[in-house]
Amino acid sequence: MGLRRLRGRLDQLQSNANFTMAQAQELIAIAKALTDDLQDGVGVTINVDANAAKTLMGLVMGKAGTLPISVQVDPTIDSLPHRICDFEGGSHDGKRYSISDTGNTSITLAGDQGPETFQWDGKKFVYVG
Numbered sequence: 001m002g003l004r005r006l007r008g009r010l011d012q013l014q015s016n017a018n019f020t021m022a023q024a025q026e027l028i029a030i031a032k033a034l035t036d037d038l039q040d041g042v043g044v045t046i047n048v049d050a051n052a053a054k055t056l057m058g059l060v061m062g063k064a065g066t067l068p069i070s071v072q073v074d075p076t077i078d079s080l081p082h083r084i085c086d087f088e089g090g091s092h093d094g095k096r097y098s099i100s101d102t103g104n105t106s107i108t109l110a111g112d113q114g115p116e117t118f119q120w121d122g123k124k125f126v127y128v129g
Helices: 002-039 052-059
Strands: 043-048 069-074 084-088 096-097 106-110 116-121 125-127
Touching: none
Parallel strands: 084 125
Antiparallel strands: 043 069, 084 096, 106 116, 116 125
């Protein structure tokens, strides 16, 4: 009877360990995806309260006050393009190309009417002329 109980307890401990390991692996995968997304840059949006202009002028004039702002970080915006990028506008509109130089934020491609220049906007290459 004692061996069955011990075996049952060991099986339960193994099940708990497997569950904990699976959770840890999932957390590590999420953390890796986040760090990979943050390494190529992020977009930052600063929201200023509606009455902030009045408060800011008071601060500039030397009065005490608090400037209420909030900051939003958008990891989907990248400072440098990925290896495979979407293109918008020009004769390459809606197309996706593999690029060799991911450090370049401006690309010129051959178009229907001659060379077309595209600029990286943080998510895709946009036609500029």
